[in-house]
Amino acid sequence: MGRFGIIEHTADLGLWIEASDLDDLFQTAAAGLFQVIAANAAAIEPLVVERVELEAGSTEALLIAWLNELIVHSETQHMVYSRFQVKLDAHGKRLTAEIAGEPMDRDRHALDHEVKAATWHELLVEKTDQGWAARVILDI
Numbered sequence: 001m002g003r004f005g006i007i008e009h010t011a012d013l014g015l016w017i018e019a020s021d022l023d024d025l026f027q028t029a030a031a032g033l034f035q036v037i038a039a040n041a042a043a044i045e046p047l048v049v050e051r052v053e054l055e056a057g058s059t060e061a062l063l064i065a066w067l068n069e070l071i072v073h074s075e076t077q078h079m080v081y082s083r084f085q086v087k088l089d090a091h092g093k094r095l096t097a098e099i100a101g102e103p104m105d106r107d108r109h110a111l112d113h114e115v116k117a118a119t120w121h122e123l124l125v126e127k128t129d130q131g132w133a134a135r136v137i138l139d140i
Contacts, residue, residue, distance in 0.1 A: 002131070004032035013113065013138045014122070020131040022059065022088045026066055026095060029134060030084040033067055036138060037074065039112035044082035046100030059092035060125045063134060066095060067118035078104045113140045 002019025015032040019025035035041045052069055056062035066086075073079060081101030088095045104111075116139040124135040 001031065002028035004028050004035070006032075006036065012119070012121075013115075013140055015134075015136050015138065017134040017136070018128075018130065018132070022092050022132055023086050025125075025132040025134055026063065026086040026088065026097075027084045029063060029067060029136065030070055030081070030086070030099070033070055033115065033118075033138070034074075034081055036113050036140075037111065037115055038080050039110040041080075041082060043108060044080045045102045046081075046083040047102040048079065049098055049100045052097045052099055053095070055094045057093065059088075060123055062088070062093055062095060063125055063136065064118050064120060064123065066097075067136065067138075070099065071115055071117065073099070074104075080104050080109050113138075115140055 002024045004015055004017045017029045019028045054065050056065050079101050081099045083100040086095055086097040119137045119139050121137045126133055
């Protein structure tokens with residue numbers, strides 16, 4: 001799996017992500033998102049598997065759609081997720097994924113931040129010598 005870090009940002013939080021390929025970049029971004037949402041993300045069990053399919057006009061738009069879809073799933077289904085298997089098409093504009101997690105249990109899952117949305121502000125997705133890198137600002 002790639003690496004992610006949290007970026008301090010005025011009234012928001014950001015993620016920077018580095019990964020070997022686009023599939024890994026999207027998986028790592030999802031893991032980073034839930035590290036922000038749940039203070040103890042390592043305690044989330046991958047008990048329930050769901051399928052997600054998304055399409056967008058660009059890789060950048062797809063990354064925003066992906067993270068926002070995960071936020072919506074988490075909020076509307078009262079779930080937290082810990083495993084992400086993502087496959088993008090050759091153009092980086094369509095993804096299919098399996099996400100796995102469990103129902104949110106406030107006794108077991110210490111929630112850290114309520115993430116409202118992934119934003120376009122300062123969004124960056126780029127090919128690097130080592131693979132791919134991204135920066136996404138989260139509205140909290």
